[in-house]
Amino acid sequence: MTQAPLLSVEDLRTYCYTRAGVVKAVDGVRFALERGDSLGLVGESGSGKSMTCNSILRLLPKPAARTVGGRVLWDGRDLLTLSEREMRRVRGREIGMILQDPLISLNPVFTIANQVGEPFRLRGAAKGRSDLREKVLDVLRQVHIPSPEARLSQYPFEFSGGMRQRTVAAIALAGSPGLLIADEPTTSLDVTIQDQFLRLLRELQEKTGMALILVTHDLGIVAETCNKVAVMYAGKIVEFGDVRQVLTSPAHPYTEALLKALPVPGTRQKRLYQISGEPPNLLDPPAGCAFEPRCHRAMQACKKARPPIKRLSDGRQAACLALEAGEVR
Numbered sequence: 001m002t003q004a005p006l007l008s009v010e011d012l013r014t015y016c017y018t019r020a021g022v023v024k025a026v027d028g029v030r031f032a033l034e035r036g037d038s039l040g041l042v043g044e045s046g047s048g049k050s051m052t053c054n055s056i057l058r059l060l061p062k063p064a065a066r067t068v069g070g071r072v073l074w075d076g077r078d079l080l081t082l083s084e085r086e087m088r089r090v091r092g093r094e095i096g097m098i099l100q101d102p103l104i105s106l107n108p109v110f111t112i113a114n115q116v117g118e119p120f121r122l123r124g125a126a127k128g129r130s131d132l133r134e135k136v137l138d139v140l141r142q143v144h145i146p147s148p149e150a151r152l153s154q155y156p157f158e159f160s161g162g163m164r165q166r167t168v169a170a171i172a173l174a175g176s177p178g179l180l181i182a183d184e185p186t187t188s189l190d191v192t193i194q195d196q197f198l199r200l201l202r203e204l205q206e207k208t209g210m211a212l213i214l215v216t217h218d219l220g221i222v223a224e225t226c227n228k229v230a231v232m233y234a235g236k237i238v239e240f241g242d243v244r245q246v247l248t249s250p251a252h253p254y255t256e257a258l259l260k261a262l263p264v265p266g267t268r269q270k271r272l273y274q275i276s277g278e279p280p281n282l283l284d285p286p287a288g289c290a291f292e293p294r295c296h297r298a299m300q301a302c303k304k305a306r307p308p309i310k311r312l313s314d315g316r317q318a319a320c321l322a323l324e325a326g327e328v329r
């Protein structure tokens with residue numbers, strides 16, 4: 001008997017209801033993760049990466065956005081059918097999260113000890129005050145906060161940006177999650193601190209075996225941090241597969257274009273390749289493949305219907321008619 005995946009997202013649909021009309025921000029997303037997997041979720045701004053994560057966590061902006069279909073299977077349950085109370089238990093304990101700006105996740109009026117201790121208290125994981133203190137110190141050490149004893153009574157404003165994000169990671173870890181969702185966790189950090197933080201995520205993942213979903217614009221970060229990648233375009237995953245496979249020989253023309261737009265390390269390119277054209281207006285998306293107007297492989301048939309995502313012979317998945325017609329690869 002094959003085991004069910006750790007997380008299985010099936011045909012997820014989340015729409016935003018705006019004055020100008022309905023935006024299909026997440027439009028039939030499906031993927032599965034196993035224990036220990038780290039998935040890089042990439043794509044241009046507005047492609048639906050954050051909305052996908054927020055739909056899984058059920059943290060959508062209300063009343064603007066609503067999940068209207070699909071399933072999010074986690075540990076035998078569909079998260080979309082849980083009560084708000086049950087969902088609060090899942091968030092922070094079973095599924096941890098790290099957002100772009102650590103200040104949003106940290107409470108300015110509570111000490112670091114109090115905030116990092118909260119998940120231990122919630123799940124009754126500490127036997128008394130001194131055990132709780134030891135557990136908080138231990139998790140602060142795991143995220144490499146220097147002199148953690150001296151930091152316990154401090155407040156978030158006394159920490160640097162990198163230390164704040166480490167504290168958010170410590171809070172997530174304190175819940176002992178099976179999955180960590182990190183939505184552009186390094187965007188607010190300096191480049192050198194970014195590297196350290198990503199190294200920390202990898203290290204924690206190796207140690208705990210938790211799975212990771214990492215949202216980023218940066219394919220270089222994905223190459224270094226993840227073993228799987230999902231490329232999103234206009235609310236859909238257009239390519240999904242093993243990182244090495246997808247990044248060394250992309251199947252979808254959009255993935256190919258994203259890779260071409262990457263700066264080459266060690267060179268000083270004056271002008272980076274830019275993907276021509278604009279992402280589609282999601283209020284009025286094209287009837288056919290959403291990438292067709294920008295695609296150098298587009299065929300007449302691409303204008304007619306959005307291609308479904310299909311498994312290719314090498315195991316990865318991609319949504320492209322040119323692939324099916326043998327035009328690509």
Ligand SMILES: Nc1ncnc2c1ncn2[C@@H]1O[C@H](COP(=O)(O)OP(=O)(O)OP(=O)(O)O)[C@@H](O)[C@H]1O
Nearest residue numbers: 016018025044045046047048049050051061064282
């Ligand atoms: N609160 C909101 N109200 C209306 N529409 C929204 C709202 N939040 C997001 N959207 C729309 O949903 C779509 C997907 O947004 P999302 O934030 O998921 O994109 P993203 O890929 O994470 O982009 P970025 O990389 O810029 O964070 C966008 O077209 C956006 O305009």
